[in-house]
Amino acid sequence: MNYIILFATGTIVKSPIKIIRTFISSTIGSVYAIISYMSVLEIYSNIILKIILSISMVYIAFGSKSLKQFLKQLIIFYLTSFTFGGVAFAFLYFISPQNILMEKRSTNRNISNKNNSDSWNYRVHYNHNSV
Numbered sequence: 001m002n003y004i005i006l007f008a009t010g011t012i013v014k015s016p017i018k019i020i021r022t023f024i025s026s027t028i029g030s031v032y033a034i035i036s037y038m039s040v041l042e043i044y045s046n047i048i049l050k051i052i053l054s055i056s057m058v059y060i061a062f063g064s065k066s067l068k069q070f071l072k073q074l075i076i077f078y079l080t081s082f083t084f085g086g087v088a089f090a091f092l093y094f095i096s097p098q099n100i101l102m103e104k105r106s107t108n109r110n111i112s113n114k115n116n117s118d119s120w121n122y123r124v125h126y127n128h129n130s131v
Contacts, residue, residue, distance in 0.1 A: 001084065002025070002026035002027075002029040002030055002033075002057070003022060003023065003026035004084070005026075005077065005081050006022045006026055006058075008084075009058070009061075009062075009073060009077045009080050010061070010062060010073075012076050012080065013069075013072055013073050013076050015062045015064075015069075015073060016062075018061075021062070022061045024061075025056075025060040025061035026057075026061075028053070028056070028057060029057050054074070054077065054078070054081075055074065058070070058073050
């Protein structure tokens with residue numbers, strides 16, 4: 001998805017799209033997404049880190065020489081990301097709305113340190129409240 005968003009951003013702002021730079025940039029974004037999903041460290045959900053990541057992704061993908069062009073690319077990148085996210089959410093909503101809006105989900109992560117071995121136990125609780 002990162003590659004598609006970066007490709008769409010480059011197309012909208014009419015920047016030259018270099019496949020290898022776009023691929024590297026999208027890979028960095030994907031690795032961050034996987035790490036933030038798998039990690040229990042709160043630093044990965046920090047808004048400052050996310051902004052720095054998006055700035056570096058746009059810079060790596062397009063390598064702008066002027067600040068004005070870079071800011072234009074960054075703004076279009078955000079707008080494209082929000083649009084793709086909204087479309088994906090709407091698509092999921094139309095497929096199965098009861099699973100998205102009517103469930104309140106919470107995740108509890110418990111750390112178990114039995115027999116001096118580090119293991120992670122994940123429990124996901126679903127609260128089914130009818131409205």
